[in-house]
């Protein structure tokens with residue numbers, strides 16, 4: 001189980017109240033999910049993954065933000081041996097879209113289009129393009145069988161189209177928001193198709209759920225540091241394959257905490273690569289940041305550099321927190337996901353902001369709509 005190696009004066013009653021609030025929140029469904037995952041839904045996900053493996057060499061995963069970062073983080077880290085995943089719909093760049101189309105080439109493929117709202121522009125455009133490709137290659141009837149839509153249970157453009165055409169549908173539960181949804185069908189279907197053991201992932205999350213002490217400690221520490229003027233948290237990993245896990249973390253914390261002119265700015269580094277780019281700043285630059293080392297089990301050589309960095313940065317005046325991850329596998333990542341989701345929700349509550357909304361994301365969408373008429 002994940003441990004953290006720092007102590008804080010946690011106000012246990014306050015944390016208890018916050019935990020109760022999170023669980024009772026209309027958007028807090030993820031907090032108890034590992035304990036009461038719908039067995040039928042899980043079986044349906046596994047069945048669809050088998051189907052995808054039988055019919056396709058590639059699964060095109062279309063989604064943005066919380067609808068894509070979590071599963072990409074795990075797939076990039078663990079490099080499973082199942083169906084190849086090609087990502088699309090996470091930008092409006094035509095160049096990226098063409099790259100994705102070229103990656104698929106003439107391989108057999110299916111699509112998993114993921115959008116809770118079912119109206120987000122980036123994935124909607126990419127979906128239209130790949131759907132056309134699917135129809136051209138397989139014809140309309142077969143194309144329908146190769147589209148898996150993960151979206152709201154009742155509403156949204158994607159929901160309506162999926163019902164009308166008869167795509168296989170998976171539901172993003174009403175009580176779980178995008179960035180907390182990796183352990184729902186949003187993440188589990190692409191993960192299972194890619195060859196990840198999703199039972200182990202859920203088992204890891206469940207283990208963390210049973211003891212939230214370390215999450216309360218970490219969240220309290222963040223709160224204390226932020227109160228002392230540290231406004232930037234740098235997530236540091238020494239495993240290059242976890243770059244997308246850092247991206248998931250930045251989205252989780254950034255969208256959950258950055259509101260009402262508040263929040264801790266989430267940044268990230270991969271060492272030792274970034275010791276040769278941001279290392280100077282970390283050692284010697286402005287002292288408004290702290291470092292949270294995600295310490296994955298690693299080889300002896302890499303362990304030495306973890307120690308060296310902790311010592312050097314500590315001496316340079318950076319508070320260094322360490323999160324010890326016991327295993328670099330599905331279980332370890334299941335633990336990490338729950339650990340960070342819960343820590344993030346507690347932190348946001350300690351800061352007095354709602355961890356589960358993202359009103360600021362709408363602003364660019366409105367401007368874009370105006371520009372696109």
Ligand code: PA5
Nearest residue numbers: 065066067115116117120178179
């Ligand atoms: O965490 C969130 O809610 C967001 O990052 C969403 O996941 C992202 O905006 C994509 O939204 P949707 O799944 O509705 O397309």
